[in-house]
Amino acid sequence: MSQARLAEEVWDYERPESSAERAVFVGDIPTDLTAARAADLVALGALWGWHSAAALARRV
Numbered sequence: 001m002s003q004a005r006l007a008e009e010v011w012d013y014e015r016p017e018s019s020a021e022r023a024v025f026v027g028d029i030p031t032d033l034t035a036a037r038a039a040d041l042v043a044l045g046a047l048w049g050w051h052s053a054a055a056l057a058r059r060v
Helices: 003-014 030-038 053-057
Strands: 024-027 042-045
Touching: 003 030, 024 030, 030 042, 030 053, 042 053
Parallel strands: 024 042
Antiparallel strands: none
8 A cells, every 4th residue: 555545544544524624744754745745635844754854845
């Protein structure tokens, strides 16, 4: 399963009564942010991981 599909599955399971328009997806690697975009979620890059702000910004 792709990260994007997994993000959609988790979203549907955890908070089915909420809307995606109010959600954010926090990730610390570039593929997290790609998955957020693929799931039509707002992507926030966290700098606690190994990747630089510039690497994360390329995916937002």
